[in-house]
Amino acid sequence: MPTNDNDISVVYTYLMCESCRFVDRDSGREEPGYICPRCKQPSGDGLEFLNLNASVAIRLIRQAWRERRSATETRRPDLDFTARHVRQIWKDLPPAAETRQSDSELTDLELRLITFYCMLQEILMEDFLWSSMAVTGVPVKLIERTLRDNWSISKREDSLFPAVTGTKFREKIRSVVSNSEVATRLLDVWKRAIDARNKFIHGGGSWSIPDQIDHLAESCWGNVIPLCNAFVGLHNQYAIKGISD
Numbered sequence: 001m002p003t004n005d006n007d008i009s010v011v012y013t014y015l016m017c018e019s020c021r022f023v024d025r026d027s028g029r030e031e032p033g034y035i036c037p038r039c040k041q042p043s044g045d046g047l048e049f050l051n052l053n054a055s056v057a058i059r060l061i062r063q064a065w066r067e068r069r070s071a072t073e074t075r076r077p078d079l080d081f082t083a084r085h086v087r088q089i090w091k092d093l094p095p096a097a098e099t100r101q102s103d104s105e106l107t108d109l110e111l112r113l114i115t116f117y118c119m120l121q122e123i124l125m126e127d128f129l130w131s132s133m134a135v136t137g138v139p140v141k142l143i144e145r146t147l148r149d150n151w152s153i154s155k156r157e158d159s160l161f162p163a164v165t166g167t168k169f170r171e172k173i174r175s176v177v178s179n180s181e182v183a184t185r186l187l188d189v190w191k192r193a194i195d196a197r198n199k200f201i202h203g204g205g206s207w208s209i210p211d212q213i214d215h216l217a218e219s220c221w222g223n224v225i226p227l228c229n230a231f232v233g234l235h236n237q238y239a240i241k242g243i244s245d
């Protein structure tokens with residue numbers, strides 16, 4: 001997990017070759033005329049791997065994390081969730097208004113972070129599917145229609161991703177992420193974040209705060225970098241152009 005919230009800026013250092021679309025952290029790609037080590041073509045002025053929407057989602061995640069940390073630090077330790085309920089049960093005291101407000105604020109921030117993380121997952125998935133279809137020459141109108149027909153993240157994960165790559169999403173993530181523990185955590189958060197978001201939207205009264213998002217916001221924050229790294233790995237396998245000798 002990034003210890004400093006500026007550490008997450010490392011995801012913005014991924015650059016893409018304008019000719020062969022290969023992605024790495026070679027900062028030389030920002031220099032006009034730089035020769036791509038892979039395709040030997042001159043660079044323009046560098047192309048960022050993350051599209052604008054992904055960059056915005058990461059900025060929003062970081063902002064929510066900063067505010068959550070600030071809210072956590074200012075919360076009085078004797079008024080945490082457990083202590084508040086013990087006081088209520090054994091002393092028959094109503095919860096203090098400021099405590100309810102503090103818990104509610106914290107929950108809102110965690111929910112924001114989880115929602116933005118889901119957005120990031122979906123943006124990276126859409127960008128990957130788009131790029132991997134485009135590189136094989138699929139016409140833009142057909143790509144647009146295919147993505148429209150598979151609009152939900154579950155359809156994209158379960159149907160479209162295997163159709164494009166020939167492999168199930170979870171298996172492929174495990175093969176592009178070399179560390180198996182990192183891959184397991186990433187896939188666990190991928191599913192839990194989507195489930196939490198869906199329960200919030202569709203669950204009505206069954207949405208239970210804070211149990212369902214316990215530690216999830218923290219896990220989302222800790223997986224932003226591995227998530228971006230995984231999609232760079234996918235991109236370099238399926239969305240780059242072949243090179244002729």
Ligand SMILES: [Zn+2]
Nearest residue numbers: 017020036039
């Ligand atoms: Zn290149």
